Amino acid sequence: MILSDQQILAEMERGTIVIEPYERSCLGTNSYDVHLGRYLATYRDAVLDARKHNKIDVFEIPAEGFVLQPGILYLGVTEEYTETHAHVPFLEGKSSVGRLGIDIHATAGKGDIGFCNTWTLEISVSMPVRIYHGMPVGQLIYFTVEGEVENLYNSKPNAKYNQRTVKPVESMMWKNEF
Numbered sequence: 001m002i003l004s005d006q007q008i009l010a011e012m013e014r015g016t017i018v019i020e021p022y023e024r025s026c027l028g029t030n031s032y033d034v035h036l037g038r039y040l041a042t043y044r045d046a047v048l049d050a051r052k053h054n055k056i057d058v059f060e061i062p063a064e065g066f067v068l069q070p071g072i073l074y075l076g077v078t079e080e081y082t083e084t085h086a087h088v089p090f091l092e093g094k095s096s097v098g099r100l101g102i103d104i105h106a107t108a109g110k111g112d113i114g115f116c117n118t119w120t121l122e123i124s125v126s127m128p129v130r131i132y133h134g135m136p137v138g139q140l141i142y143f144t145v146e147g148e149v150e151n152l153y154n155s156k157p158n159a160k161y162n163q164r165t166v167k168p169v170e171s172m173m174w175k176n177e178f
């Protein structure tokens with residue numbers, strides 16, 4: 001089940017959902033709108049290697065915006081830092097963003113119970129499009145979970161994306177042994 005606006009508010013009161021910064025106007029009927037953070041990043045190498053630590057270059061989005069180009073993977077980040085202690089958060093795109101040909105994640109935007117961080121966005125575009133820091137970029141929805149949780153994400157020693165950041169985080173796939 002997906003949490004309603006009232007339930008999201010109730011969970012925020014309890015402290016099981018944290019969204020910072022939070023604005024009432026960003027709360028939808030059953031979702032919360034999140035915004036594009038200040039930083040973008042691109043990979044240094046033209047060919048990525050899933051076994052290696054692929055390094056990124058991080059840059060600030062200028063006040064006049066930045067034109068994203070097709071064929072390039074950009075990593076972005078949400079302005080919002082979130083904590084979700086008892087529900088499964090999902091990051092979804094917004095229709096208005098999709099209608100500009102912007103994808104904000106490359107695969108499922110599922111989060112884990114216990115995820116406490118900003119969200120990294122894996123951004124690609126269908127045609128050149130100028131984007132701006134602070135624009136609405138996605139929405140968080142919250143699912144209830146069935147059963148007890150043994151491993152909360154923020155207490156898993158091998159969780160890769162636990163370190164609090166305001167910048168996008170590159171793939172840490174290299175930490176997997178395969």
Ligand SMILES: O=c1ccn([C@H]2C[C@H](O)[C@@H](COP(=O)(O)OP(=O)(O)OP(=O)(O)O)O2)c(=O)[nH]1
Nearest residue numbers: 105109110111112115118119120158159160161
């Ligand atoms: O588009 C997304 C999707 C998820 N996350 C966050 C929330 C999630 O809790 C965390 C880890 O995601 P996932 O479990 O899918 O990544 P993984 O590659 O399996 O990493 P880990 O081994 O740390 O679970 O990353 C993002 O920042 N952006």
